Amino acid sequence: MKVLTLNFLTCAVKACKSSSDSFPLHPKDCELVSDELEVNSALLTNVLTRVDWKALTTTAAELGFPTLPATPPTPEELAGDEKMLKELHTLLMETQINEGKLVCGHCGHEYAVKEGIANFLLPNHLV
Amino acid sequence: MSRPEDTLPPDLHYNDTEARKYTTSSRIQNIQASMTNRALELLDLDTPSMILDIGCGSGLSGEILSSVDPSEGGPHIWVGMDISASMLDIALQRDVEGDLMLADIGQGVPFRAGSFDAAISISAIQWLCNAESSEVSSTGRLSRFFNGLYASLKRGGRAVCQFYPKNDLQRTMISGAAIKAGFGAGILEDDPGTKNAKLYLVLTVGGSANEGDSGDITGVVKGMEGVDVLDARRKHKEKGRKEMKKGSKAWINHKKAQMEAKGKVVKHSSKYTGRSRNIAF
Numbered sequence: 001m002k003v004l005t006l007n008f009l010t011c012a013v014k015a016c017k018s019s020s021d022s023f024p025l026h027p028k029d030c031e032l033v034s035d036e037l038e039v040n041s042a043l044l045t046n047v048l049t050r051v052d053w054k055a056l057t058t059t060a061a062e063l064g065f066p067t068l069p070a071t072p073p074t075p076e077e078l079a080g081d082e083k084m085l086k087e088l089h090t091l092l093m094e095t096q097i098n099e100g101k102l103v104c105g106h107c108g109h110e111y112a113v114k115e116g117i118a119n120f121l122l123p124n125h126l127v
Numbered sequence: 128m129s130r131p132e133d134t135l136p137p138d139l140h141y142n143d144t145e146a147r148k149y150t151t152s153s154r155i156q157n158i159q160a161s162m163t164n165r166a167l168e169l170l171d172l173d174t175p176s177m178i179l180d181i182g183c184g185s186g187l188s189g190e191i192l193s194s195v196d197p198s199e200g201g202p203h204i205w206v207g208m209d210i211s212a213s214m215l216d217i218a219l220q221r222d223v224e225g226d227l228m229l230a231d232i233g234q235g236v237p238f239r240a241g242s243f244d245a246a247i248s249i250s251a252i253q254w255l256c257n258a259e260s261s262e263v264s265s266t267g268r269l270s271r272f273f274n275g276l277y278a279s280l281k282r283g284g285r286a287v288c289q290f291y292p293k294n295d296l297q298r299t300m301i302s303g304a305a306i307k308a309g310f311g312a313g314i315l316e317d318d319p320g321t322k323n324a325k326l327y328l329v330l331t332v333g334g335s336a337n338e339g340d341s342g343d344i345t346g347v348v349k350g351m352e353g354v355d356v357l358d359a360r361r362k363h364k365e366k367g368r369k370e371m372k373k374g375s376k377a378w379i380n381h382k383k384a385q386m387e388a389k390g391k392v393v394k395h396s397s398k399y400t401g402r403s404r405n406i407a408f
Contacts, residue, residue: 117215
């Protein structure tokens with residue numbers, strides 16, 4: 001699962017819907033893989049406006065990536081900065097969580113990730 | 128023909144053999160591909176976008192999303208949700224590009240607000256009409272799904288869901304649930320009246336992003352060839368607006384028809400009926 005997708009996922013448990021702790025999910029015991037992908041700057045610019053930068057900073061720190069700048073780059077900055085674009089591409093698109101767990105910060109529910117597929121099935125009483 | 132929806136829940140129906148059969152059948156592949164292309168046409172995306180594939184299965188539709196030509200606004204990235212582990216296993220073996228998730232769409236869509244540009248669903252949401260245990264109801268599953276989908280799409284985003292309703296009841300149940308969740312909804316029917324009829328539920332979130340559109344769901348199919356718009360609402364609106372003036376010719380004819388329908392004896396109509404007289408002098 002891409003780090004980008006993780007930036008959009010919240011806890012699926014009903015009681016967590018109203019809590020701000022349920023986002024982002026915290027990766028735990030994760031095995032990362034890197035998948036070579038072509039850089040698509042238009043896609044990255046489009047998606048970056050919707051990325052929650054604060055959550056991404058947290059996730060990057062938890063996965064052991066170098067610290068990100070405090071504010072997200074504007075589309076103009078990104079267009080002019082080849083290195084920045086490449087780094088963001090590596091973090092958001094190429095880095096994938098292969099095995100591990102995603103933990104909700106509110107209810108503590110652990111979502112297992114196996115072979116890159118996260119399991120979001122819940123027992124009926126949590127829906 | 129028997130419907131798989133009537134026999135088993137989707138996670139059990141699509142077991143290893145069934146999932147392989149489904150994915151390797153060239154007939155199904157062709158149908159899925161044409162439906163995905165039609166859905167993409169309806170979504171009308173012009174930049175590389177983030178798409179949610181609901182009921183992605185083995186990634187037959189996702190493959191097409193990743194391979195859209197750059198000149199047509201692609202390639203898109205997608206996140207797929209499916210309840211069948213066997214289907215996702217086949218998707219892994221086929222090495223699809225999108226992210227996969229094992230999730231039940233009837234339990235909601237676990238993404239934060241405004242995550243996706245668009246959503247696509249090919250032959251999946253009719254499964255929501257079946258409740259597998261007494262703890263869940265189909266209406267509850269439908270409303271959780273549509274509420275979650277509505278929240279996870281960005282404003283001005285669209286969703287196209289191709290589905291096979293069992294009957295008219297299911298069709299209204301699904302579209303009704305979508306409208307209740309806040310979507311602007313319309314149903315596009317390809318090849319109506321034939322065995323190959325395909326229903327697409329077209330959903331919009333908020334107003335249209337394009338200037339000049341009325342913000343109406345019919346704006347989605349504007350400029351498409353061979354699409355007739357049947358708008359039940361318009362007929363209703365016109366009926367209310369057309370207030371007949373009492374004493375006018377139309378009013379007299381209407382009243383006469385009314386009386387005749389009641390079985391009363393009515394003078395026959397002629398060219399003089401309801402005609403205004405000349406000024407006497």
